[in-house]
Amino acid sequence: MTADTLATAPVGGPSLPQERRLVTAIPGPRSQELLARKAVAVAAGVGHTVPVATVAAGGGVIVDADGNSLIDLGSGIAVTTVGAAHPKVVEAIAAQAAQFTHTCFMISPYDSYVAVAEALNRLTPGDHEKKSALFNSGAEAVENAVKIARKHTGRQAVVAFDHAYHGRTNLTMALTAKAMPYKSGFGPFASEIYRVPASYPLRDGLTGPDAAARAITLIEKQIGADNLAAVIIEPIQGEGGFIVPADGFLPAVAEWCTANGVVFIADEVQSGFARTGAMFASELFGVVPDLVTTAKGIAGGMPLAAVTGRAEIMDASHTGGLGGTYGGNPVACAAALAAIDAYETEGLVERAQQIGDRIRARFTDLQATDARIAEVRGAGAMMAVEFADPATGAPDAALTGAVAKACIAEGVVVLTCGTFGNVIRFLPPLTIGDALLDEGLDVVAAALAAN
Structure with a gap:
């Protein structure tokens, strides 16, 4: 990325269009450029989950240098709970x-x-x-x-x-x-x-x-x-x-x-x-x-x-x-x-409860028809889905990783966790809207169905 790229970056915060938008495959060429620089300049032990070069974020989205807008269901690991650029x-x-x-x-x-x-x-x-x-x-x-x-x-x-x-x-x-x-x-x-x-x-x-x-x-x-x-x-x-x-x-x-x-x-x-x-x-x-x-x-x-x-x-x-x-x-x-x-x-405690209710309801419904969902759990906007082999109960890290990778490719940031690597966690910013949240969950459900 060049200084010109940064100079023309969209303004962050809730003023960003709250939409999932894929202009290129992920990672796009400008993101690939930054990742190549990272590989040379940054210690190998510092990894990354989503292969994009972020230029703006806010509300419930992250925008990369290629113009892609990703739905953020991770909040920088529960950091940007009030959003990535809250005006206050x-x-x-x-x-x-x-x-x-x-x-x-x-x-x-x-x-x-x-x-x-x-x-x-x-x-x-x-x-x-x-x-x-x-x-x-x-x-x-x-x-x-x-x-x-x-x-x-x-x-x-x-x-x-x-x-x-x-x-x-x-x-x-x-x-x-x-x-x-x-x-x-x-x-x-x-x-x-x-x-x-x-x-x-x-x-x-x-x-x-x-x-x-x-x-x-x-x-x-x-x-x-x-x-x-x-x-x-x-x-x-x-x-x-x-x-x-x-x-x-x-x-x-x-x-x-x-x-x-x-x-x-x-x-x-x-x-x-x-x-x-x-x-x-x-x-x-x-x-x-x-x-x-x-x-x-x-x-x-x-x-x-x-x-x-x-x-x-x-x-x-x-x-x-x-x-x-x-x-x-x-x-x-x-x-x-x-x-x-x-x-x-701003009612964010109550908003967390509402977000949790939507996530829980969505995956509880899916669990009824997909036995690979071993448990839906959490509280508020700290929710998770654990995946396991229906026959043995053994943790299914391979499925978890495949679903997460597919979601990122479709413009939805999800994070995995768990001692056994078999849990997808949901940590959306509390500033995310219902429509954007539901769209993100749709992508996760589609990725699960495809794997």
Whole structure:
């Protein structure tokens, strides 16, 4: 792509025509040009899912350099929940950038960092006294939540769960369950990390209390509560397959943590900020975490993350023990305040519920005639379809990959996930219209029928 290409790119945001439009095959020639440059200039370990050169995005579409307009059912992995160029976010970014782009909050503080912390303290589950600290990414938030929990308890061990995903740094790779592509060849990993089974109703057949009892027994016998600083879990597991735990699982684990002085950390990086039809997924299960990690949807696409939790736990660290040069960058904070305003004033929690209802209804209907759909699950606009062999129940990654590839070729961005690679996940921006969403689901259904 040349400077001329960028100069003539369409304006992003909701002003983009909300349509699926294929001008060329995907990838088109200009996208191929960028991908060729990427192959030479960018490390091979940085992959991509959709072979296009994006020049604009907004509402429910992504436009590439060849003029193709793709329906976006991925939101940059749940990041652009308010849309890729929400007017409030764009305006807030521009205004703040004109004032100053950085001072480092640890050098000279500024209002927007404090305002984001105040908003998070108000919005996260529970009415107890809370405090927050801001960082750059979900993995950074998780690392710091573990640091805080260890400092508070004076203990070292941390429990994560099967199918978990918590990041790609050394500590968070240790917490993450799946080897490829996240962990293979990158060890050794951080110590004192332990793993126990989660609740996976489709595959374990256990009730929530029984699944919790299984996990707690392993914790008590193999680790010991007195050695355990924290239990960390995604209320709805993300990369592991959008696994919704059975009723009663999360409350039982959280109650055990409270009884044993263990910090219960809810990783809401992917499930937070209206995505599940609640502001935070923990609310769906009646759970009040001790600490909550957030990122992704927090700031409309700007890099920002946070740990929010009980004030007495958050204050465990000595002064200077938490922070980072870019953590709580003022431009990202301005974007977050605008995004939070959109969540609270534009009915986006309710919109997520409506989107989820449409996706669930569509694939539940398909499931009645296609036994390869093993389960339709999720909450709000965080929905998934798991595919399996009807005869054996074995995960069908080949079908999943074929369907996703066919959708992208037809101008619909879909993402796969799951420990077994057999899940298609739906994470549309909450700004997508019903007609565009339904058209995208039509393409997915056609791809499934053709494979």
